[in-house]
Structures are given as structure tokens and as C-alpha cells.
Amino acid sequence: MVVEICSVSGYSDFGKNMTAVKVGNEVILLDMGLHIENYINYTEDEDFVKVKADELIEENAAPNISFIDDWKELVKGIIISHVHLDHVGAVPYLAGRFDAPVICTPFTSEVIKNILQSEKIKMPNKVEVVQVNGKKDIGKIKVELLNMTHSTPETTAIVLHTPDGPIVYMTDFKLDATPTLGKKSNLKRLEELGKQGVLALIIDSTNAQDEGKTPSESVAKEMLRDVMASIRGKNNGIIATTFSSHLARLKSILEEGIKMNRKVMFLGRSMSRYINAGESCGIIKFTDKAKVFRYASQIENALKKVAREGKEKYLLVVSGHQAEPESTLSKIVGGSLKYKLDPRDYVIFSCRVIPAPTNRANREHMEKILKKQGVHVFKDIHQSGHGASEDIMEIIDIVKPKHIIPAHGKLSMRAALAEIARERGYDSANVHLVSDGERLEIE
């Protein structure tokens, strides 16, 4: 039986991932993400808003699903690999176009529900939950969601069992031997599949151009501990910021704050969203040790309390790692939220700058102001969530797929992954550098 793969989106540019796999008369959709930069440029909002799906497609902010118009009636399920917006963000806008359930792990499910509810978006599809490392039948296709380490909890590699062998969809992932939250990647099951004979591997090429392996989250934690330990002197305010969905990092920040005898506050809408979801699923338990403030008025009151009691008693964890203009951090730095920054204070960016021109401009502008205020700034206290060349090599060696389809990135990134495959013995006939909207038949 011929299997057809349509590389709907995320194969020509970085972001808005979506892949469709047709096995016999059934189609499974894998991920349904947003292109965050284009989304924000168009909506001028950093959070979800009501906007028409077709406009998002037109603006290159959501996957162009017209590529699979002829498969529309065959779709049996929409499986989401993990909670990042470039994988799940288009679900509220596009899922309704298909008569099929959204299938994901508990954490992703909680976040989807939270978004739909808080933004009052209606979505007709059912959301079905599969546990990490669990299985489910979708039509005639058996599906497994294997645990992978990444920069947010419950990231999974999706396995579709076809008559010609399993297809493994693994974007995003890293191989972290010592994760600080959650389990290690399920390499054991991947090895079993590898021995059995994998038909195709669709794989994350984000960091394929980087040599070596991506360091463990434990290295990021040690870096964080180190900069915290270096803060001397008195009356320092400390503000940390990172990706709101990166619960492992938030946990490390929380733990360091507690060690320093500071009260920890999490401030911001998205910060609250992911913490709530994480607590609902039993992944973390922050609220017995720290306070979380979601709405503008709550945040204002919290900062008043900080001012009253002394900022040296607190560690603030805020949204705004990319210096997004409407974020809590931007409001503090710009002065519209009351927290007087002075030369004793520290701002810790536990993230990298996502390489889009707007981010760079926003961050440079914010850092300039911080410098003028004399504030100490620590940047890049971070490790990536995407595997580098050694990690990719290891996956290829374990999974031993017949076909390799590099995903997630511009051609230069995907070509770097193809180069790695070549070093492991593959030739161009079995490594497919497909663009958005192409269809590939494999057997």
C-alpha cells in the first residue's frame, strides 16, 4: 500500500508546522501551528485574538490547508505533538475545518482548553487525551505518542503504524540524559521500532547546523544557579524572564529564588496559563511555594506589595523575554508598571533572542534602556530545546528509517540534516528535501 505524505507547512520556512499522512483512505494530520512572528505582525497582539483563519493563511501566519483540500473528507484525527504555538497555535482557527478530533497529551489539552475559554473561541472538535508513551487507534491506524525531552513538558514523537511499517514524526526534541523535569526520551521504544523497520522519519532540523550535542537542561540550571550565586550586595531587585511554557526552567528559577530566601512571584497572562495547566496535570506544584498573578490589576497590586516590603525580598518571574511591547517586563522597564529599576538591580534573560528582526529590535531597545538605568543584565542563561547534529545522528542510528524527511526550517537547515544523513550512509534518493505543499509517495 502506498503511503502519501503531504508536507503542508513548516518545510519552507521556520514555524507554522503541519504535516498530513495518507494511509489507504485515511488521513492523519500532525500538528497545526502558527508562525508567531507573522501572527503578531498581522494581529498586533501577542496573545490569541479572534481573527479569520483565511486571513491568517493569507498572511503566512497559519498553514495553507488548501494543499490538502482533496483529502479533507478523509481526515480521521489531528494529533498535536506538544504545546508550543508553532505546533498547536492554529488549532483554534483551523481544526474546525476538519470533522475529526484533536488528539494530544493532558498538558497540551489543558492549554488548548484554557486558550479557547479565555479568548472565548468556539471549536467544534473534540479534544481526546492520550497519556505520554500511550497508544490509541485512529481509524485503522495505530498511534503512539512517545515521550521526548524538549523545552516544554509532554513533548512527544508521534508514531503512525502503517502496513508498510511505522512512520515516526519527531519534531521537536532533544536528547537530554538528565532532564530536570519529566522523563528521558523513550529511546527504548524507538530502538524496538528501529529493529522492526521504520518506513519514514520526519525529523526536526532546527539545530542541524550546530555541531556536537545540545546541552542538557541541567546545564541551563547550573548556569542559572551560577548567575544567581554571583549576585552580591544589598537591596537588589531581581527579575527573571523565560519562555512561559518552559516549566522546567520556571521550576529551576523558583528553586533558586527559594534558596536565596526570596519570595517568588510569577507575573503575566501566559505565565499563568502554562503554570495552571502544569498543575492541573500534576506535572508541577508551584502555588504552594510561590504566587501567580494573571491580570493587569493583580499584577499592579503585587508590585505595590513588592514596593512596600522591599524588592530585595522578592524574585519576580515575568513574561517578556523577547521584550514584547505589551509584556510585563516591557511595562516595568518602560515605567508603566511601578517597579523602580536602579543600578543595584538585576534582570536575567533565561532565553535566547528568537532570531526575527522585530525581536532583535525590541530587545536591543530594551537593553539600551536597562543600560542607561545602570541595571545589571544577564543574557542567554539558556540551552536550546532542539537537538544538534550529534543528537540527530543518534536518532538516525537508532531509528534506522528507510526514508528521512527533514522538517521544521528553511532549506539550509534541512539540507544540514540531509548532510548528516549522508554521513550516516543515506543518499539523496532516500532523503527528501520537500517544500510546503508537496506530496511524497513512499513504500
Next chain:
Amino acid sequence: MVVEICSVSGYSDFGKNMTAVKVGNEVILLDMGLHIENYINYTEDEDFVKVKADELIEENAAPNISFIDDWKELVKGIIISHVHLDHVGAVPYLAGRFDAPVICTPFTSEVIKNILQSEKIKMPNKVEVVQVNGKKDIGKIKVELLNMTHSTPETTAIVLHTPDGPIVYMTDFKLDATPTLGKKSNLKRLEELGKQGVLALIIDSTNAQDEGKTPSESVAKEMLRDVMASIRGKNNGIIATTFSSHLARLKSILEEGIKMNRKVMFLGRSMSRYINAGESCGIIKFTDKAKVFRYASQIENALKKVAREGKEKYLLVVSGHQAEPESTLSKIVGGSLKYKLDPRDYVIFSCRVIPAPTNRANREHMEKILKKQGVHVFKDIHQSGHGASEDIMEIIDIVKPKHIIPAHGKLSMRAALAEIARERGYDSANVHLVSDGERLEIE
């Protein structure tokens, strides 16, 4: 009839180009080059030496012709596109393995003969000459060699007329509307072929990652004129260096030297080789205006004369643009050739540093010494000979090939060319990112 293309070499790394095309029962070889860096690392010599072909193959210095062992008896001709060593350099070592003539333009032919003679290498193959823009039948295949602008004279795009349409092999080239030596690229004939329906285009991806177009040689000439015009003061010695085969550049340097009322001397073995070949073919006429010195003793005498008469009366054009340790320039800078450099002197590198670690180290070391001596240094007075993205786009638009095969470079370079093709409407099924030794069937 199925046409088969074997990407023998130059498709996984930059250098040592070779492609084989099989049409029916006949095979044509296109180019037979050396990987210069690996060649020098192995032979420890910058010029041709007697060394076994198999050792060169083992050291990745020459194409691995074992990929086409089964086609060996079918080879009807070895066509060389132009005189650069990464296209012609392996001819003295490998051509003899095939019972077929070497076919090239007059200038390339002269250089091949010169190498064979001066290094006393015997080659059994006949060398057959085709004029630029001329035609020839090789077995049943009609061949054309179309003029292309590049950084050495008589560079050609090779057209093989197959029953399924012409195959155009175009590495290397740029689109220079105002060349300073020789004719413009034969776009007229390419347009005709394009209308007729080209089966495949094998094309140079060296500069595919660069935006815009590669500037004309006339821009390099103006840059050269500018730095020369800026030299003020008295008693300055001036030394210029560039690629020995770049006769257009040598001509510009010569003309500027004459304008400054300086006597021009060309010094060095390879400098002499290409000037002689150029004069034999009537491409240039330098020796009525300047002196050329080939051998060590001649060069020593010439420099004595310069010392006697005053270095401010001379412009020396020397080999050694990459600071190769045995070059004339290295000997001058190191002091083993007598030419006392002082702070009034100028050294002009009319080239770029070829990005190999040895070159970079050699050049940095030489520049450090020049700086210590106070010598004025002008670098990068140069424009590339390889087309950038706009040039490639134009060729694709004109030739409109059914299949595109990016050649000459690492996968990242070739992927950049594929990206350009994608923007012009091609998809991955017709753009072939093949590696060394693969075979591609097209029809």
C-alpha cells in the same frame, strides 16, 4: 531514451569537479579537476608533481573515478569547461585511464600542454581543440562550448545534445555585461536552447547564498584604479598579486602600471604559464609592454635590476596571493628574495582569501609581518567570478530546464541554489541535490 548523470565529484565538497553523462551507450566526461587544498596538503607542493593517481583519489585530491568503473569502456570524450585547476587539474593524472580525447578551447589546451611539458608528465590522450562558441560531434552526441564570463578566459558552458533535449553544464560562470577581456556570455544561444526545451541544467552554486548579482570585472578594475590613484608620496615600491590565470585582472594591473609610468614585471612560474598561453592564443599581448620572469634565477636578476634602478620605477606583479609559502611574494616578504620592504611601500592583494584554514593562516601570518614592516596593504581589490542569486535566477529564467542539478559545493551552497529554483517555480521533484557518486536517471 533514458539519460543517466553520475555526479562523480564536486557534489559533496567544493573542488575536484567531475560529472559523467551517459546517453545510450556513450559516456561523456565533463571536467576532471583537483581539490587544490588537499592536493597541496598531500604533495606539499603548489605546482604539479609526479604522484600516483590512486594516492590523489585516496587523499580526496582527485575525483574518485571508481564510481564509473562500469562506464569506463563507453567514454567517448573528456570535455573541459575552462582552465581552472578544480576543473582541469586532474587531467594529467586521470585522463589516461580512459581511451578518449580531451576536448577544450585553445587557451585550456595551451595550459595543459605547458603543464605536461614542464613537469615532464606523459599523457596518452589526444587534446582536441574547439573554438569558443564552436561545435563538435563526439560519437553520436553533438557538443557545443558556449562562451561564459568568469575569472579566466575562454570559460564555457558545455551543451550536450541528447535525443531528449540538450543538457547544459554551466560551472563556473558569472553574468558580466561589461567584461574587460573577451566577450559577454552567450545568452542568445542559451535563450534559443531554452525555447527548444532543455532537459537538464547542471549549474554552479558557489555564490548561490549571496544576494544580488556578482559585480562586473569592470568594478574590480575601477577599485584597482582607485587604490593605485591613492598612492601618493615618493619612492614607493608597489607589488600587486592576483590569480595567475585571471588574465583580465592582470591586464588591468598592467594598464594601471603603465598609466603610473612604471615598468611592469610579472614574476613567477604560474604567472608565466598563463601569460604565455594567453599570448599563444591571441587573447592578450603583454610582452611588448612588460617583462615576464619565470625561473628563480631570472626573478633574482630582475629584482637586482629593480634595486639598482629604484623600486619607485616599477610595478611588480607576483604570484602568492594566498601567501603560499613557496610563492614569489612569500619569498619577498620573508627576505629570501632581495626586495627591501619599507613603510613607503604598498602591497595590493587583488583577490580574496580562498576560505581554507591553511590559506587563512598563511595570509594572517604574512599580513602580520607586513604590518610590522609598516607596509601599506590593500586587500580584497576583487570581484568574484561566480554568479550570485540574481545571476542564477536569470539563467534559470532563460534556460528553463526541466531538471536542475546544483553542482560545485557543499550541500548548504547547493541547497541555496535549490531555494532559488523553488522561488522560480520548481519543486523538489525536479531539483536534484545529489552527492558524489550518485546516479540520476532523467527523461
Next chain:
Amino acid sequence: MVVEICSVSGYSDFGKNMTAVKVGNEVILLDMGLHIENYINYTEDEDFVKVKADELIEENAAPNISFIDDWKELVKGIIISHVHLDHVGAVPYLAGRFDAPVICTPFTSEVIKNILQSEKIKMPNKVEVVQVNGKKDIGKIKVELLNMTHSTPETTAIVLHTPDGPIVYMTDFKLDATPTLGKKSNLKRLEELGKQGVLALIIDSTNAQDEGKTPSESVAKEMLRDVMASIRGKNNGIIATTFSSHLARLKSILEEGIKMNRKVMFLGRSMSRYINAGESCGIIKFTDKAKVFRYASQIENALKKVAREGKEKYLLVVSGHQAEPESTLSKIVGGSLKYKLDPRDYVIFSCRVIPAPTNRANREHMEKILKKQGVHVFKDIHQSGHGASEDIMEIIDIVKPKHIIPAHGKLSMRAALAEIARERGYDSANVHLVSDGERLEIE
């Protein structure tokens, strides 16, 4: 007699240049510029607006003149070296604080008047004109304005003759042996001064980190000619953009347009301002060969005409080289001005991106849209107006000053210039790396 130099502004950051020199009881101010990026960020306008001087100072957009409060009554003249806004832009805001005339060459004078008039700003100071290479007595100090090549006409080095020898203030400049508009730098007079014994040289360090010399404007012209010559095919629209005050570049663009048999239109407010000033002073004569449109309604009508007659008949020269959001180019690309861009069209950026984060973000965004529309883009068809290390070295060798004060740039740029001075025999005692607001006594 002790001479005191106050490095008011432009010595800690790039932009908003101003220097004060006190000789006996008289003070001369040299330049009075804006920090363009900070100005735009604060005023949210790319042209002059009514805003309070103290706000501009507070926002780091204008020089902090409080550093010379105690010298205020002693100021005898405000000399402006050339017309760039980082040298003249603060005059409308700050000159009125001093009871002294503004002194400059005719072209600068015309532009100042134009700004004051069109923005309806009142300035109490008289504007006095000195011809290029002319002299004038200001109080007891003799002043000369020596012609220097740069990227706008009538750029001058200001010479102040003090009892202890002349002070030469030379920011900005390059050494162009073949300028395409105006005369060469007055090195003859600088040599005379050098022999006489120069007390101090205040000098532009913008490109001190670049090796070699800055290429002539004639190289930029040749690059421009080359990209124009490469435009083939039919029905192409061509739009060029560059710095509005760069009349030499505008002239080259005009000449190339005429060669291509295209009608040339200059569109935009600042474009018009500098062309008018240039024509008033007899520097250029564009309006007999091209049309200039200043106001929004005029521009709209002009573009309607272009649409009617066919864009292939025109070359448009527009403001917006940095993709400033309100510029003519941004309006065309964004669609608010009617000029339908399509894949046959060309946009030529005859400039570099000024390295501020906002510019980079604006340009990347614009180029992304142009790419989506398939428009051909040529970038960096440009050469700098600031001398590189060889040019600086030559000035030091000619002027032989006792003291060197690197100006115009961050410490890293000014340190690079100090490094050059060290190579020419100076030590740290005579090279002064002063910051904004410092005072230096020399004798």
C-alpha cells in the same frame, strides 16, 4: 596660552556631534548635530518637528550643552562642518541658546533655511556663509573651512588658528582622488599647516576599524552602472533609493537613468530639499533633466502618470533607503501609494543599512515583502563616505599634529584610531580618548 577643548557630544556614542574650543576668552562651537535614531524614536517623525530642546537633550537626541554652561557667554560662533543631520540637525533647537552666528558653507546654509522655513521654526541667530576653502575671522580667531570629500557636497575641515598653532577639526571626511561631484580634499593646505605645526587634530573615527582605504565614489558609480546594465527583459519598473543629501550619488543615478532612456523622477520631501539647495548653490542642475516632486499630492499624481505611460519608461528615485515607515518607498511597497510592484521590477538600495536595530527591522521587513512579491532587489550599491585606516594614516602623516583627539564614535572606534596613531609613532600621552563632557587642556 592654554587651549581648552570640551568634547561636548559624539565622543561616547555615534551621532549628535558637538565640540567646543576655548582660546583665551573666546569659545567656538563646532557642529551641533542630532542623534537621528533617538530623535525619531522620541518624536516618532522622520522630519523636523517642533519639540523642546530640553526634551531632546534628555532623550539623548541632542548634545547636552549643560557641559559648557560656564562658557555660554563666551561663545563667538557656531561653525557647521557639513550638512548631515548628525552635524547640523540640532541647530534649529539649540543655536538660539547662544548669542552667536551660525557659520557654514552656502549649501549647508540653504538647507538650514529650508528646514526653518518649511517647519516654521524661528531661530534668532544669523547664518553667515563662508565659501569652501574660504576664511573668516571670528573674534580674535582666524577660521578656515577646507574642502574635504565625503558623501555630501561642501563638507569641510574646520581650521581654528590659535596662538599655539592651528587646531584641525575633521569630521567627517574620506580621501577620494576621483570624486564624481566637487573637488578633491584640500590636502595641499593641510600639508602647509602640517609643516607649520598643528596643535591638535580632532578626527572622524567612524571607519577606523576598517583596513585599507575607503573606495572612491567613482567605484560606487561603477557598481551602480553595472547593476543598471544588468537589467534585461521588458516592462521592468526600476526604483532607486539613496541618502537624499548625497547629491553625487543622485547625479550618478540620474545619468544612468538617462542612458537607459528613462525619464527620471525624484520623489519625496527630503529628496526635494537637498536638490533645491544644491541647485541654488550651483552645485548641480537636475531640474532640466528630471522632475522633482515634494508633496504627497504631487507624488500621487506623478505615480498616476507613471501608471498611465508605463513604468518601463521611468526611473523613480525615492526617499526611504532605511525603509523608514513614512517614506515614499515604504508607501509604495506597502501599497498606500499606487505603483504595482511585480516580479519584473527592480529596487536598488544605493546605500548601506545604518546599523540601528530599528533600521534593521524595518529593512528586513520590507525586503521580506519585496521577496514575496518576487521583486529583484540590489542592495549595498554603495561606498562609505568615511575614511578607513589608510586614509586616517595619510591625514596623520600630512597634518602631523601634536595632539590627536579621535571623535565620532564609541570608544571601540576611537580606540581603533588611537591604534593607528600608535603605529605612526604617537603614544598615549598625546592621543586623547575623551568622553562626552570632558575638558582637555593642551598647549
Next chain:
Amino acid sequence: MVVEICSVSGYSDFGKNMTAVKVGNEVILLDMGLHIENYINYTEDEDFVKVKADELIEENAAPNISFIDDWKELVKGIIISHVHLDHVGAVPYLAGRFDAPVICTPFTSEVIKNILQSEKIKMPNKVEVVQVNGKKDIGKIKVELLNMTHSTPETTAIVLHTPDGPIVYMTDFKLDATPTLGKKSNLKRLEELGKQGVLALIIDSTNAQDEGKTPSESVAKEMLRDVMASIRGKNNGIIATTFSSHLARLKSILEEGIKMNRKVMFLGRSMSRYINAGESCGIIKFTDKAKVFRYASQIENALKKVAREGKEKYLLVVSGHQAEPESTLSKIVGGSLKYKLDPRDYVIFSCRVIPAPTNRANREHMEKILKKQGVHVFKDIHQSGHGASEDIMEIIDIVKPKHIIPAHGKLSMRAALAEIARERGYDSANVHLVSDGERLEIE
């Protein structure tokens, strides 16, 4: 009393550090280092050889002591801050020119003795030992050697107590709050001195251009642990390399090796030298857990044993982190030492490439061969030993010196440190960017 400081060497280029301080009629020399790259280029040997001091000076490989010829008779002591060759390496060649003892901590003393002995160099000077954080009178000057964290044990800041207040000489250092070997930097004593009033701070500017703080050695240890933990599969050989004098790093590697149940072998001459010295001083105790092999024949035998028993039982720690041609690692990779590398093996570079062209070329060449052999390579498993801008800022805030003299680096690095000083309130009159050979009077 006027204090004079002569910046003998290390103030114009990176390497060969030496400073002289004259207090009254007594002169103290601080450090006496080699410029390693120039040393190797000249001697063509990576270890100490007999060569004339004057030749080393001529080749810019040793400090030019002629700058202090007139102070020669006044020299009372040569204090060495730590064991790195750019601080101590010229002692065997130049110390004998002065009638004064060499003063240093025990570890440095051991290494000096070892070099003199093994290379059979005679040195007339006495070597006197001061404990870390200890004091000593040299003539009338009281001296303290304060412990600082760096990348080798017993690194000290040298304090000279002059009548006008202490001078603090602090090159090299970082502020590591959690060192993995030895104590933290003695900030307590620096604070006391700061309160007392420090006359001058001579300070390391190596990483002044880097934002933030330099991560702790504990981060490097965690990175090392992480890559080790990622090694899966069977029959892997593992080879690690790092700076031989970096005992903390060697200790981390040793500990990780033991955790993996591998026998650890240290191979190479310099590896042995520093381990012996460290054991003699009681800093480390490696030889009860690992074997150390110094001489070629020992190394050969050790590798034979590894081959017999299986390389998966061993972790080899070898010299050759910069791919120095004569190093143990180069010999293994090149095949002249028997250790067959294959695609299961790992090479870990726990270092950075020192940015000299020869190093880059050597490393690129070695990595190319490793890649061809399919060996897994981990690079840059490292953190610097030099403080970045936040560390420098903290030292300035604590020490509060009257004068700051940036040392150790090109002007651009030292200017970056001056920029930091400016942000902390200093102006150019008290920050001295002196070059090699200058003299500065301070009071």
C-alpha cells in the same frame, strides 16, 4: 612620592605580560611571560628550548626589557602572579638579567623548577615562595598575593603597598562563586583595601568585550558531565583533552571517568609537569586514581595496553587541545601513535580554540580527519578563566581605585574595559590606555 608604572609588555598585544612599578628607588617587576604563538613560530617547538633571550625579544616572543634599562639596577623582585606561560614563560630566559629573586606561590615555583630541570636551563635567581593570601616584604615594599579564581591553581592578584596607597595588579582572574578546586577569590581583602584607598588597579581586559559574567567552572563541569553521560553504545573509545595547567578541569575529567568505570590515563609531557607540581603542593591527588605517562616510550606502552585490554575500558586524557602538531592527540589522530580511531569513538575538546591563525588551521585540519574517520567530536566543553564585563564592574566597585590601567590585550579590549570604567563614573583622566614601553606617573 611619585609612583611610576612602566607598561613593559602585554599592553599592545595579547600575551608576554610584564609590568614594572617604581616606588622611590625600588623597582618591582610583575610577571615575565612569553607570547606563545610567536614563541612557537620562532622556535618551532611547543615546549621550552634553549634559545637566546635577545632573539625572543626580537621576534616579539618575550617582553622587550630594554624599555627599563635605566631601572635595571633598582629591581628588587620579580613577582609572578600565576603559572600560565604568558605570565611566567620568559622567566627562564630573562630573569637572569636582573639581580633579584623570583617570587611566587608554591605551585608556580614547582613548575618553574620542573622546566629548568627538564630543559637543563640554568637560572641564577633564587625562587622564593609566598603562600596564597600571604605577605612578604621586598625592600621597603610590602607585598601581598591574594587568591583569585582563574583557570589554573594559585592564581593571585599582587598588591604592592606604596606610601600613596596600594597598587593592585590583577591579571588574570575571574569571579567564580563556586570553584571546583581551591578557594574563592579573596574579595574580603580587596574590600578592605578598597575602603583604605587604592592608588591604582592594573586589570585584565581579556573578556571586557563580553557582556554578563563569565560562568563558573562548575558550569564547565556540568557540561562535561553532560557530554560524558550522553555517550551510549558499546566499545567506545573516549579521549579528552584540555589545558594541561587547568587542574580543576583535569580533576573533573578524572571524576567523570571514574564514574563511568573507566581507567583514566594522562598522557603527555606538559600534562605530567602540571600534575606533578599540583601533587607536590598538595593541591590535587591524581596518582592514586589514575596513571600519568610522560615520555614517548611510556605513552607507546600505555597505548599498547589499552589496545590489548580494550579501549572501552579507558578514558585517555591527552595534550593537544589546540591540535599542536607534536602533541599526543595529533600523533593519535595522524596514526603515528597506535590507537585506532573508529566511528564508535569520541574526542572531547574541553577547551576553546585560542584565536591564532595557526591554531585555527591545525584544529580545522584535525577535525576534518576526525570527521572522515567518523569519530564523534564534542568541542568547546569549556568556560573561560577571564572575567567578563560584570566581573570587571564588580572588581571596580569593590576596589574603588583612583587610577585604572587596563592590561592584557589589544587596544580594542582595553578600550572596552575603559568603557566599563566610564559607566562606573570614571573619566579619561584616570583611565590609562597605555601601550608597551610607556611610563605613567601617578600620585
